[in-house]
Amino acid sequence: MNDTDTQEQEVVVQDTDNVVIRIQHLKKSFDDNEVLKDINLELHKGENVVVLGRSGQGKSVTIQCIAGLMLQDEGSLEVLGKEVKEMTRDEIREMRIRVGFLFQSGALYDSMTVKENLSFPLTRVLKLKDKQEIEKRIHESLESVGLEDAIDKYPSDLSGGMRKRVGLARTLILRPEIMLYDEPTTGLDPITSREISELIVALQEKYDTSSIIITHDMSCARITADRIVVMNEGKYIATGTYDELTRSPDELVHNFFK
Numbered sequence: 001m002n003d004t005d006t007q008e009q010e011v012v013v014q015d016t017d018n019v020v021i022r023i024q025h026l027k028k029s030f031d032d033n034e035v036l037k038d039i040n041l042e043l044h045k046g047e048n049v050v051v052l053g054r055s056g057q058g059k060s061v062t063i064q065c066i067a068g069l070m071l072q073d074e075g076s077l078e079v080l081g082k083e084v085k086e087m088t089r090d091e092i093r094e095m096r097i098r099v100g101f102l103f104q105s106g107a108l109y110d111s112m113t114v115k116e117n118l119s120f121p122l123t124r125v126l127k128l129k130d131k132q133e134i135e136k137r138i139h140e141s142l143e144s145v146g147l148e149d150a151i152d153k154y155p156s157d158l159s160g161g162m163r164k165r166v167g168l169a170r171t172l173i174l175r176p177e178i179m180l181y182d183e184p185t186t187g188l189d190p191i192t193s194r195e196i197s198e199l200i201v202a203l204q205e206k207y208d209t210s211s212i213i214i215t216h217d218m219s220c221a222r223i224t225a226d227r228i229v230v231m232n233e234g235k236y237i238a239t240g241t242y243d244e245l246t247r248s249p250d251e252l253v254h255n256f257f258k
């Protein structure tokens, strides 16, 4: 092997280590509705990528494929070094612990208190039995979203922003390495939306997670994104920082930043 070969090999190894999600030529249709036509994306460790796109473009379908909730028709989707379609049931289960998914609704159980909502993933998913450990994790995760006082409340007693925070705490309690956010600020007023966006960044720094954030909220995109990809008609048509895309000559891209 000569010097050039060695250098090339080193570059490839570094790149692989750093990529936590790699999507190549992903395609997905529902009957004759071709939703994902050719999706390509690499999410690097510690990176926050925002996916922007008009309604119905397939942003949610993409993250549902990543989370193993939906199977693609074609293409490759590697999460934490493993091809999702080749994972066994146990591997999918393990992947869903390592990849946290925050749904638009926050998906809290209304009949349970905040504490019960948070202990649920610990006892059901992680099968933790140690009461002290469970209490410790619940307090830690509520503290990280600034909501320790809400521990005995029911979701119906909380504001929309507080419910989002509890949803975040419940996802983070499993200590995921990757976070998938489906429109985390939808339905919130601009100030609360800004607080949630800032919290996403603070938590990403605290727990060293990597994130994909789907949003229509340009303020959320500006605050959270290291990099933005713009999706249109089943493809990613542009990628760059918020500032770079603001200057894009492409009209479709530019329309988001007006």
Ligand SMILES: Nc1ncnc2c1ncn2[C@@H]1O[C@H](COP(=O)(O)OP(=O)(O)OP(=O)(O)O)[C@@H](O)[C@H]1O
Pocket: 030, 033, 035, 053, 054, 055, 056, 057, 058, 059, 060, 061, 062
């Ligand atoms: N399970 C499903 N069965 C059939 N069609 C589906 C299914 N899930 C999504 N679709 C279709 O895929 C397309 C993309 O939906 P998706 O929810 O991913 O869009 P989106 O870009 O996330 O939109 P929004 O921003 O409004 O949430 C839509 O036409 C939708 O009807």
